[in-house]
Amino acid sequence: MTTLDPVADSNGKNTWRRWWNSGEDNLQTAQNDANGWYSSMISKVPPFRPRNNLVSVDDNTRYSQLNSEQISSLETEARNAISNRNSSWCWYEDLTEVQSKINSSLGKGGVMSVFDTGSGRCPLPLPAYPIEMQAQYNIHINNSFLLPSASPNEIYHPLPLRTMIASAVKNYYNLPTEKHLYLRKEGNKLLKQKRVLILSLVGWLPEKYEKVTLGEQRSAYYLSQQLAKSLQDQEVSEISSLSFECPLESKELKTVFEECNTLLSNWKNLFYKVDSIFFIGVYHSVPLAVLLAREILQNHQSLGFDTNTYVGLLSIESCLQGYRFWDHSVDANNFNRVINPNADQDYTKAQEAKEKQLFQGLTKNEKEVLSKLKNYRDPDSVEAKLVRKDLDWILFNWDLFRMSLVGKLYDNFMTLSQKLAIDYCHPKIMRNLWCDGAYLDTDLKKPGEIGIPDFKMKTPSFDFQVKIPDDRNFEISLVDNFLLAQNLGYNDFIPLLTLVGPYFISRSFNPNTLPTTLKKQKTTDTKIWLQNIDPKWASKQAFAEKFQEELQDEISSVYNFLEYAQYQTVKNPELINIRSGIYDDDSIYGNFVDCTLRTKNLLIPKHLAMIHHQSDPTSILETINQYDLVWKFHEALSTFLQLRNLPIQDFPKYIHLSTSLHCSSLNITNKDPTRFERDDSETLNRLRQIWEAYQTWDPPTRGLKHLRNILSALSSYRSFSRLLHDVDRR
Incomplete structure (x- = not known):
């Protein structure tokens, strides 16, 4: 382990500081040597000429002992390793003042450590993050919303005394107790001066694989910054960050875990008396985050923090429940066991063909490693058991642990049940779906058509709610209500959500997988749009340099600013970049922080439970699957009708539209308390909304159109009262 120097604080207790703090002169030398290289680097690490005079580094090597030539040699070795993507590496940075550092090209700098290099034992201070530069203007345009809520305040309430007593009695008789979490009664700023x-943690993916599955990823450092910004209103005293980039596309999970754990030994001082730890994982790095979290929490005493530490894990587009391929254009008869006796073999061959297409251009090693991700679909697989064991340990043994899973509702790859690991059941696991307004007919190139007001603004920041089109409300209401029910601990709706998920899969929900005809149409539309506005903006490129000041008159209105930003994103992407994806939405990070801090501990610890069901269809076109869906939908409505005390929420939902530079103006922590009625009035309201929304439902994609036809029985009820009479079993 890297040598650490003990320092006594004012109370005489031992704290720790890094040995590099004692080498300020050497740090300044390193920064001066590196400035020329960093000023020319834009988005990736270029190859460096290898050196023959490699520095011998061991656990006792101190940065302050190295001369400038040795430092340069270690930096070259580390950067080459990063460029070659051979090993895991970590970037440490103090993000306490993240908001003021966002627009700085160098910021305060940080410390780099690359596994299997000299920097793995002797971390290297650098003036800036070694890959991404903030050279261009990033404009955040949130055009989205979260289901079933953007904060736990909207669906939970404080624990009533009688519920507490009832739980104690149920526990005495070994009966099921709390189904869901409750809100804390403490104030908002639980981390003030903490x-x-x-x-x-982010795992690398081959470029083509990433584009056709996730669409894109962000760096681990970017995710750390986003979360740090969401913590600003907590008034914390210190925010430290460790951002891990990992070769999960070419190395086994356990191997990468060992690499990260080894790197982590350089940063043990950061855990000393820490008040809160937040983990973030994306897709195949989520299992890694689970393993690393258990390792850290299991050794909390040696690391110097106690069980009063808040711990949260944010899982974005998780692979915890694996994946499979969908093709809604395939003839359903191919997989119909009644018509086709070879249906199972044909299904297997179709999956293998799709996987071969996905893995095209990959090395043999990459294929072997990435193909194991689908094994998470099988709860008895080695991969699933490993992660489930560690997650169960965390959920049962760490009272202040919370897990938030979030994924895109509209996708081309994984279904909502897969990315939300919907079979993993525990009150401390909360789920949200991110809905992109771009797939709900909100075209920001035509702001007037979607009801956005046009007004003057001094800075590029505004906040507005856009109404969801009436012909799209049903699909939102359907998922919203049953996902809410699961977050409240009602697992009866898991089979229905599993069956519904594939209908939200479409190639048109990923710009990298658009069908040829649709792609040509979008290209043509964009070309025409550019031709129409080019005379207006062609000579106005310099406005971007004024973004930090008061906006110039030409772009100071909402409409002109939106048009100008989109125009420059197409014409000059190196100057202006619009951030509007799932990784960029501050409501995701704010909701995650709230779920971790504002929910009360369970009265009685619970183990992770797995729901086993056979609801995953081979094809949404198969008649048997359609009958199954109709029956389960009818059954779900009957079960839903029996729920009481549901939170009263606005309907229809609204798309949250906001623009800002690098941060959102959204504040989700200070809303009015959600109202609850201790009866079935809200349940009836929600069922009525489902029935009414179906009558005007007109979705655009093949899968959703097919779902509309399957659920056409809803249109046969002339009134809501008739539907209610049919599904009411009370």
Whole structure:
């Protein structure tokens, strides 16, 4: 382990500081040597000429002992390793003042450590993150919303005394107790003047694989920054971050875990008396985050923090429940066991063909490693058992642990049940779906048509709610209500959500997988749009340099600013970049923080439970699957009708539209308390909304159109009262 120097604080207790703090002169030398290289680097690490005079580094090597030539040699070795993507590496940075550092090209700098290099034992201070630069203007345009809520305040309430007593009685008789979490009664700023540690982990993916599955990823450092910004209103005293980039596309999970754990030994001082730890994982780095979280929490005493530390894990587009391929254009008869006796073999061959297409251009090793991700679909697989064991340990043994899973509702790859690991049941696991307004007919190129007001603004920041089109409300209401029910601990709706998920899969929900005809149409539309506005903006490129000041008159209105930003994103992407994806939405990070801090501990610890069902269809076109869906939908309505005390929420939902530079103006922590009625009035309201929304439902994609036809029985009820009479079993 890297040598650490003990320092006594004012109370005489031992704290720790890094040995590099004693080498300020050497740090300044390293920064001066590196400035020329960093000023020319834009988005990736270029190859460096290898050196023959490699520095011999061991656990006792101190940065302050190295001369400038040795430092340069270690930096070259580390950067080459990063460029070659051979090993895991970590970036440490203090993000306490993240908001003021966002627009700085160098910021305060940080410390880099690359596994299997000299920097793995002797971390290297650098003036800036070694890959991404903030050279361009990033404009955040949120055009989205979260289901079933953007904060736990909207669906939970404080624990009533009688519920507490009832839970104690049920526990005495070994009966099921709390189904869901409750809100704390404490104030908002639970981390005021506290210390926070962020650990974000991102696994690399081959470029083509990433584009056709996730669409895109962000760096671990970017995720750390986003979360740090969401913590600003907590008034914390210190935010430290460790951002891990990992070769999960070419190395086994356990191997990468060992690499990260080894790197983590350089940063043990950061855990000393820490008040909160936040983990972030994306897709195949989520299992890694689970393993690393257990390792850290299991050794909390040696690391110097106690069980009063808040711990949260944010899972974005998780692979915890694996994946499979969908093709809604395939003839359903191919997989119909009644018509086709070879249906199972044909299904297997179709999956293998799709996987071969996905893995095209990959190395043999990459194929072997990435193909194991689908094994998470099988709860008895080695991969699933490993993660489930560690997650169960965390959920049962760490009272202040919370897990938030979030994924895109509209996708081309994984269904909502897969990315939300919907079979993993525990009150401390909360789920949200991110809905992109771009797929709900909100075209920002035509702001007037979607009801956005046009007004003057001094800075590029505004906040507005856009109404969801009436012909799209049903699909939102359907998922919203049953996902809410699961977050409240009602697992009866898991089979229905599993069956419904594939209908939200479409190639048109990923710009990298658009069908040829649709792609040509979008290209043509964009070309015409550019031709129409080019005379207006062609000579106005310099406006971007004024973004930090008061906006110039030409772009100071909402409509002109939106048009100008989109125009420059197409014409000059190196100057202006619009951030509007799932990784960029501050409501996701704010909701995650709230779920971790504002929910009360369970009265009685619970183990992780797995729901086993056979609801995953081979094809949404198969008649048997359609009958199954109709029956389960009818059954779900009957079960839903029996629920009481549901939170009263606005309907229809609204798309949250906001623009800002690098941060959102959204504040989700200070809303009015959600109202609850201790009867079935809200349940009836929600069922009525489902019935009414179906009558005007007109979705655009093949899968959703097919779902509309399957659920056409809803249109046969002339009134809601008739539907209610049919599904009411009370």
